[in-house]
Amino acid sequence: MADSSNIALSVIVPCYKVEKYLPKCLDSLMSQTLQNIEVICINDGSPDRCIDILHEYERRYPGKVVVIDKPNEGVWKGRWDGIARARGEYIGFLDSDDYVKPDFAESLYRAAKDSGADIAVCGFDRIDLETGKTLSREMASARNSFVIDDDPGRLIELNGAPWNKCFRSETLKNMRNLTNPPTVLDDLAFHLLAYCDLHGKVVFVPKSLVCYMVRAGSIINTVKRSQVESIFAAFLEIREYYENARPDLLHTLDAIAFLHLGISLIFRLSSTPGEDVRKDIDEMTEFLDSYFPSWRSSEYMSFGYAAPRGGALMKLLVVQKVYKAHLMPMFLSAYSFMIEKLNVDIKW
Structure with missing residues (x-):
């Protein structure tokens, strides 16, 4: 059981129609080398067996897996619900059809904690879901850390997805919200809201720790x-x-x-x-x-x-x-x- 008074990292996992992939995602999070983490799973009114799978993991890992079961309101609202519930010093994210390496949590948390950073960023692999082939490796090269107030232009370097990062918890808990969140580029909008309240350091972990699964036909995502x-x-x-x-x-x-x-x-x-x-x-x-x-x-x-x-x-x-x-x-x-x-x- 995770010690609620000493949780280093909360990982928020939105879940919707992912029963096929969810166990692998959760297994990867339960196998982390950093023990004092919690995994907050938001069942966003998923019509499949997601909630049953989540309750099973909640029983197996009491206190470490936290389940929020709610009507379908979309990933934006689910993310805010997870942030409000999070007890960790830092907060990270993971998509429920992806999985992470065993040192994902420890590497991000230690990098942020040891340097007093507001954000830690790691690399990731884009992997073809059907073949298992690695399509690309990104954000995994060595980069110098920077202080946002000293060199804000380097925020441009950061990819717009939250699942290869951890953020200082107090920043996200006090972050502004949007009246009408966008249906596309919502991840980027989330980052921009976070940047608005950040002044400190951004650090990088120069290795791939996230396996981002690319489904057939999704390399080019069209917009209406x-x-x-x-x-x-x-x-x-x-x-x-x-x-x-x-x-x-x-x-x-x-x-x-x-x-x-x-x-x-x-x-x-x-x-x-x-x-x-x-x-x-x-x-x-x-x-x-x-x-x-x-x-x-x-x-x-x-x-x-x-x-x-x-x-x-x-x-x-x-x-x-x-x-x-x-x-x-x-x-x-x-x-x-x-x-x-x-x-x-x-x-x-």
């Missing part, structure tokens, strides 16, 4: 046009938070908005049958220019800033130049060809 408005509304609410609470991070926010809206979202729209890509780009450019204007001349997308830091920042600099030269349709076509025909995916 009807979902874009909810994304825009969420980003405008986030922008307002930053203007009031963290004006020092506005240029960082603008660069992240360009990366995830101007590049990633446009790419996903371009993969949706029947979309007018040029019209989408024009509308996105107008939105970015109106509400995230420093993306065009951001210091974080300059050669002087990106070159010594490399990686995602250099790639972002290149694509910004492509975008400003009105060459995005050609770039998107080439990018789609690389993924679909050559099985090469450049992560941004």
